[in-house]
Amino acid sequence: MTEYTSLEKIRLEKIETLRKEGVEPYPTRAKRTHTSAQAIVAFEESETIHPVDQPPAEVQVILAGRIRASRAMGKLTFAHIEDGDGRIQLFLRMNELGQERVDWFNKMLDIGDFIQASGVMFRTKTGEPTLHVHDFKLLAKAVSPLPAAKDEVTDSGETVRHAVLEDPELRARQRYADLAVNPEVRDTFRKRAGMIRALREFLDYNGFLEVETPILQPIYGGAAAKPFTTHHNQLKQDLFLRISFELYLKRLLVGNLERVYELGRDFRNEGVSFKHNPEFTQLEFYWAYADYLQVMELTEQMVAYACQKVTGGMEITYQGTTLNFTPPWRRLSMADGILETSGIDIAKHTTAKSLFTAIAAKGKTPNPKATRGKLIDFLLSEYLEPTLVQPTFVYDYPRDISPLAKSIPGDPLTVERFEGYVAGFELCNAFTELNDPIDQEQRFIEMGRDYAANDEERHPMDEDYLRAMRYGMPPCGGFGMGVDRLAMLLTDNHSIREVLLFPHLREPEE
């Protein structure tokens, strides 16, 4: 049984009263001729464009939206409604509507209710385009009060927000209320949608085919992550939610689909943080006959295109820092980057033992069981990553942490792989794909050995993937990007929760 607050009880009583008066609080149909923005544009055009010897034409409109503010002033009432385009002021006067209707508006309607209002546009004394209301109708009554947010416009023209819903937990749990009262949150998700549209446009234009591959997989792979498990009852089959798309997309290249991409959800059963959510949106593409250097060029063009589409330029401000996505981005070999930032030359340490000693000499303590590749990765995140503020490609990675990437010809310890870093975190990861089925099988075996101590991280052997490789896969470049992270950058949000409509949260307290 729902427990109502005293404020809600008052509104429920109003709903009863409305029905007794014969007013349906939730009518089935609404009518509107203009959005708030369209009404203002039409009005301003009428003011400027009219024959010199005639007054401006009346602009009659029917608007619909949610009441966000209401100021009753005796025989006048001012209110603001908000629709998908913005806000617009309503003006109600007893002269036109009569005392009864204006009183009814003030008494029976509340902030949060949806209404439609018809009338003629005019300007108030202060110059604000306003609807002079001749009639109005309740469209949907709100039972629960919205968390009130008020905007004050100071003398200097700045907008100061008061009584904002700002508790991050509540905002995420009740995203509907957050969206209803915080316009910048709606804007974040419009930008996110625009960004995703831009990524698709870019890849479509470049001849990539959008595909969909299984989310429920009998064998997971393509990344080092712990999966979620589930079960198909009738088939009595254990299944995993995918941790990446990679192994399925590359099967498609075996099938002669030369350029494919997938934009969808990955699931990783790992910790939650400001840049990790258990389910997140991933973009992967695979490009036959290309290598990682071509992928690098396409990547910077794609991100720059998305940035241009969302923000109108190549430069953005992220958490107070100006970032410039104009291609070409800085390119830095991993060995050089680590040498510059840590003073350790990984080329001189070809074994894990030697490298561990060098790191220990710096006073750092990585996991002593780590492989050479893991130690290099440790150096990357410890020293290099925090310095990579402007978009940078770090390239040429250790082989043993890149089991699906192709080695550099003549350098068995290093693979053709790069990661894109921005604002000190990893944005994307790409490599020249390994297409030698014998080598691939060997890598899976090595990896099984390296990770034998840790069952959860162990990469299961995917026999069907190897079979596909044996049919032959063209040389290709592959790419993966955390789409939520790009959304964080382009909307200037520090936390992934702010760019997910419904981020994962713990069970609420009862």
Next chain:
RNA sequence: GGGCGUGUAGCUCAAUGGCAGAGCAUCGGCCUUUUAAGCCGUUGGUUAAGGGUUCGAGCCCCUUCACGCUCACCA
């Protein structure tokens, strides 16, 4: 999972261990160009939950929960 921090009215926040408060919102009035409208009045609380210390706990102690920051984990 570890460390630090936060949690008080619908919203935003106060309150030396000593009567739980303010603004906005609600409700009742006044007001024909307001815009955080204003003015007068009114209502609203299991101080996140549970336990303890104390004559007395929002405040001190313990446990739990949620959130934030951070560390760890995260090819």
